[in-house]
Amino acid sequence: MEFCLEVYNKTKGFPEEELYGLTPQFRRASTSIPLNISEDSACKSSKEFIQFLYFALRSQYEVVTIMKLGQRLKYIDSRSHEKLKALLLRLVNCSKD
Numbered sequence: 001m002e003f004c005l006e007v008y009n010k011t012k013g014f015p016e017e018e019l020y021g022l023t024p025q026f027r028r029a030s031t032s033i034p035l036n037i038s039e040d041s042a043c044k045s046s047k048e049f050i051q052f053l054y055f056a057l058r059s060q061y062e063v064v065t066i067m068k069l070g071q072r073l074k075y076i077d078s079r080s081h082e083k084l085k086a087l088l089l090r091l092v093n094c095s096k097d
Contacts, residue, residue, distance in 0.1 A: 003087040026066045032059035
């Protein structure tokens with residue numbers, strides 16, 4: 001949840017022109033990670049469990065790409081990028097426990 005909150009806070013400062021572009025995409029992808037991880041905990045089969053983990057992993061890749069793009073566009077400074085990256089790694093590492 002901490003990662004998602006940070007993404008929401010950071011995207012509040014994105015340009016207005018990104019209101020229907022990068023901002024909602026970043027928010028959707030970031031929330032998709034923990035939602036899929038929590039959803040997989042209710043799975044009854046290993047196949048279904050793995051499927052939700054893959055969904056979360058794909059969202060993670062999407063988030064990493066958006067973060068890199070945001071940094072190149074100067075929407076995300078280096079300090080914020082490092083903070084987001086650390087939170088994302090923590091989120092992903094928690095899902096392995």
